[in-house]
Amino acid sequence: MKLGIVGLPNVGKSTLFNALTKSGAQAANYPFCTIDPNVGTVAVPDERLGVLAKLYNTEKIVPAFVDFVDIAGLVKGASQGEGLGNKFLSHIRETDAIVHVVRCFENKDIIHVEGSVNPARDIETIDTELILADIESLGRRIEKAQKTARSSSDKKLREEVETMERLMKHLSDGKPARTFAQNDEEKEFVDTLLLLTSKPIIYAANVSEDELVSGSYEHSPFVEAVRKIAAGENAEVVVVSAEIEEEIAQLEDDEKAEYMEAMGFAVKESGLDRLIKASYKLLGLFSYLTAGQPEVRAWTIPVGTKAPQAAGKIHSDFEKGFIRAEIVSYPDLIKYGSVNAAREAGKVRIEGKDYVMQDNDIVHFRFNN
Ligand SMILES: Nc1nc2c(ncn2[C@@H]2O[C@H](COP(=O)(O)OP(=O)(O)OP(=O)(O)O)[C@@H](O)[C@H]2O)c(=O)[nH]1
Ligand SMILES: [Mg+2]
Numbered sequence: 001m002k003l004g005i006v007g008l009p010n011v012g013k014s015t016l017f018n019a020l021t022k023s024g025a026q027a028a029n030y031p032f033c034t035i036d037p038n039v040g041t042v043a044v045p046d047e048r049l050g051v052l053a054k055l056y057n058t059e060k061i062v063p064a065f066v067d068f069v070d071i072a073g074l075v076k077g078a079s080q081g082e083g084l085g086n087k088f089l090s091h092i093r094e095t096d097a098i099v100h101v102v103r104c105f106e107n108k109d110i111i112h113v114e115g116s117v118n119p120a121r122d123i124e125t126i127d128t129e130l131i132l133a134d135i136e137s138l139g140r141r142i143e144k145a146q147k148t149a150r151s152s153s154d155k156k157l158r159e160e161v162e163t164m165e166r167l168m169k170h171l172s173d174g175k176p177a178r179t180f181a182q183n184d185e186e187k188e189f190v191d192t193l194l195l196l197t198s199k200p201i202i203y204a205a206n207v208s209e210d211e212l213v214s215g216s217y218e219h220s221p222f223v224e225a226v227r228k229i230a231a232g233e234n235a236e237v238v239v240v241s242a243e244i245e246e247e248i249a250q251l252e253d254d255e256k257a258e259y260m261e262a263m264g265f266a267v268k269e270s271g272l273d274r275l276i277k278a279s280y281k282l283l284g285l286f287s288y289l290t291a292g293q294p295e296v297r298a299w300t301i302p303v304g305t306k307a308p309q310a311a312g313k314i315h316s317d318f319e320k321g322f323i324r325a326e327i328v329s330y331p332d333l334i335k336y337g338s339v340n341a342a343r344e345a346g347k348v349r350i351e352g353k354d355y356v357m358q359d360n361d362i363v364h365f366r367f368n369n
Contacts, residue, residue: 001283001300002039002067004095005204008122009073009113011103012206012242017070019246019272038070044280044298045273048289048330050253052296052362055337060295064287066280069095075113078129089133089196097200097282099275100126104222105208105241119205119225127176130196135171138164141193160189171197179233200282203230203237204275212241215266236278240271248272288361289330290314307355311365321368325351330360339364 005013021040044064053061071091078088092098102119103112114121142164149157163186170180176197182190190198205226211217217239230237248270251259256270280286287298288310299313312319327349328342336342357363 001097001285002069002095003097003099003279003283004069004071004092005099005101006071006074006092007101007126008103009075010111011073011101011122012105013073013101014070015242015246016099016101016204016206016240016272016275017068019242019249020068020276022246022249040068040070041065042068042276044276044287046287046298048360049296049298051334052289052291052330055333056291056293056296058293058296062295062297064280064285064298064300066276066283066285068099068279073113074126074129076125076129078133080132089130092130092196092199093194095199097202097279099202099204099279101204101206101242102226104205104217104220104226104239105211107208117222119222120229123203123226123229127197128174131171131174131176134177134195134197135168138168138171138193138195142168163189164193167193176233178235200284201233201235202275202278202282203235205237205239206242207239209241209244212239212244212267212271213263213265236282238271238275238278240275245270245272286359288357288363290364291333291362301357305357306353307351307357307363307365308353310357310363311367314365317369318365318367322353323366323368325355326364326366327351327355327361329358330362333362 005017007013017038017040020042042065044066046063049061049063053059069091072088074088100123102122103117104119106117114125142161145157145161145164149161163182167177167180167190171177177190177195178198178201180190180198203226205217205223207217207220207223211220217223223237223239227237248256248259249272257268260268260270284303285300286303287300290297290299299310301310301313307325308319308322311322311325328339328347332342332345332347333339336345336347339348342348
């Protein structure tokens with residue numbers, strides 16, 4: 001699962017990407033790989049893992065990971081092949097979700113391609129390019145489907161054409177596919193169209209270091225403008241300051257808190273950590289945990305995953321031979337101090353093959369070989 005970092009040129013995408021990958025590099029003792037220079041595998045921060053590692057007296061922590069892709073800046077006309085247009089668009093197409101970096105910091109030394117900081121205009125510029133690219137690919141798709149529909153009595157196909165025509169009107173009004181009103185069945189179909197603007201999105205508002213530290217970004221009209229657009233799309237906004245995040249990312253966990261306190265940070269958690277967590281959630285993912293002396297580990301599963309498939313993440317034999325899952329919730333384990341104590345208190349649940357995994361589940365799977 002990959003998130004693409006998208007935005008105008010010079011808004012701080014690569015700085016943010018470097019910060020993300022440096023924070024990941026901290027996880028050097030975990031399976032960490034760089035696939036190519038523009039793709040970084042990043043550990044998802046999870047406070048529970050450190051606590052469990054202490055409880056089980058183990059050094060080995062394996063967190064969940066997500067991939068970020070640093071995509072070059074998109075310029076006006078990209079959909080018509082301007083700049084490196086088509087190449088950028090294909091990079092975006094390969095991602096599962098988008099982090100849209102919006103410049104919200106003023107700085108005369110750092111050139112803004114449009115000459116001034118204006119988040120609403122910038123977001124519209126990017127959206128317009130992605131929408132134009134979607135209009136083109138949807139147009140081709142409609143044409144093809146119409147031809148087939150003419151010589152066919154397939155009701156489903158005709159419904160699909162209708163949905164696509166409605167979607168085309170929506171896009172032509174300058175609106176991204178993610179705000180298209182659709183029922184579940186239509187959504188399932190629209191997802192197969194692989195449009196750029198139907199990908200889930202988070203906005204990263206890149207503010208100045210001073211604003212982040214003092215918390216004054218809460219009153220920034222730039223951040224407000226991003227929030228207003230995001231609210232209209234049910235999207236999340238994470239406020240970051242790419243440059244300072246890059247500095248913080250290089251510190252060890254305990255130094256991070258110290259540094260942030262010394263700087264007088266208004267917020268306790270780094271913007272980067274919030275961004276990674278929000279990104280993981282945006283992909284529809286969460287982790288269940290396994291804990292023991294050998295290792296404490298987070299396993300990534302999509303929301304809605306049932307116990308046998310969750311077990312299959314560990315090993316396919318676990319899924320095939322699945323008998324049951326023994327589950328204690330994280331707060332209960334912490335409260336009682338051990339699985340045995342939690343069991344005595346009646347807090348260890350036995351769950352079967354239809355159980356839908358929940359957040360905070362610490363699991364022991366039983367299976368037949
Ligand atoms: N003051 C300040 N400068 C920043 C911040 N983020 C990025 N910059 C500066 O802005 C310039 C551009 O940053 P990049 O991260 O290279 O921008 P980009 O979006 O990757 O640009 P392209 O790859 O050209 O599209 C660099 O000089 C950064 O140091 C920030 O939070 N505060
Ligand atoms: Mg860059």
